[in-house]
Amino acid sequence: MSTPAYDAGRLALMLNELRLPTIARLWPEFAQRSDKEGWQATRLLGALLEHELAERAKRRIERHRAESHLDPTKTLATFDFSMVPMVSKAHVMALATGDAWLEKGATVLLFGPPGAGKSHLGSAIGHALIDAGYRVMFTRTSELVQKLQAARQSLQLPSALAKLDRFDLIILDDLSYARKDQAETSVLFELIAERYERHSLLITANQPFSGWNDVFPDPGMTVAAIDRLVHHSTIFEMNVESYRRRTASDKQNSRRRQSSSDNHKEGATNMAE
């Protein structure tokens, strides 16, 4: 004699109350298979819970990606390492797993002229870390400085900085564009000091440290900021010509080659006539 079935409507209500949308969606099909194939009760329960957990992890990563403000097209898959031979792909791949360097709040610094691929490489590392379960925020440095200054004006700076603690990594893009007038209130220094040895930063800048005097209010603060940033850091100097310029001139060259070989062909046909 079989036991009476549980009321499906009540099951749906309880799954909703417990916020288990995946189980709510899958259980009818799973229960049917389980009844037909005579699964053990533990197998049915285990299968449903595993699906709920997997979907939950997927949704969490999607949320992290949405909050990160990362450009979805700038990933490791679209980054051509052959363009920056001085950057070790193996080293970048190791950073992209997170782990040790994020745990000690270390810094990654990407230096190079405009168009060298700094923002792309920084974003690519950010995406990989999100895939690995970390939380990342990408921002132009000047934009974040503006927000933090507004927070300071309304006496909210400590709580604004504390809110940023939820990110395992903050990518500060174009640090050397944050100008002194902006930095007057030194919020950038406070961000660096606040995260030091606790949470990581990845910084891109057109100028290496020697050009950072304009970024902080006074030389003492510049030295103190750099000191903290380099303490646990990886530095990539991407001294290559602009990617856009190189790919544009590659295209031009191949067009030139193409048209000269077309001329050749025409020449050949002409001669054959």
Ligand code: ADP
């Ligand atoms: P930077 O931040 O150094 O000024 P970007 O990362 O913005 O340079 O790169 C400029 C453009 O060239 C972007 O569209 C970027 O995707 C592309 N780019 C740069 N370097 C590479 C590379 N190595 N592989 C693929 N695309 C690249």
Ligand code: MG
């Ligand atoms: Mg850039």
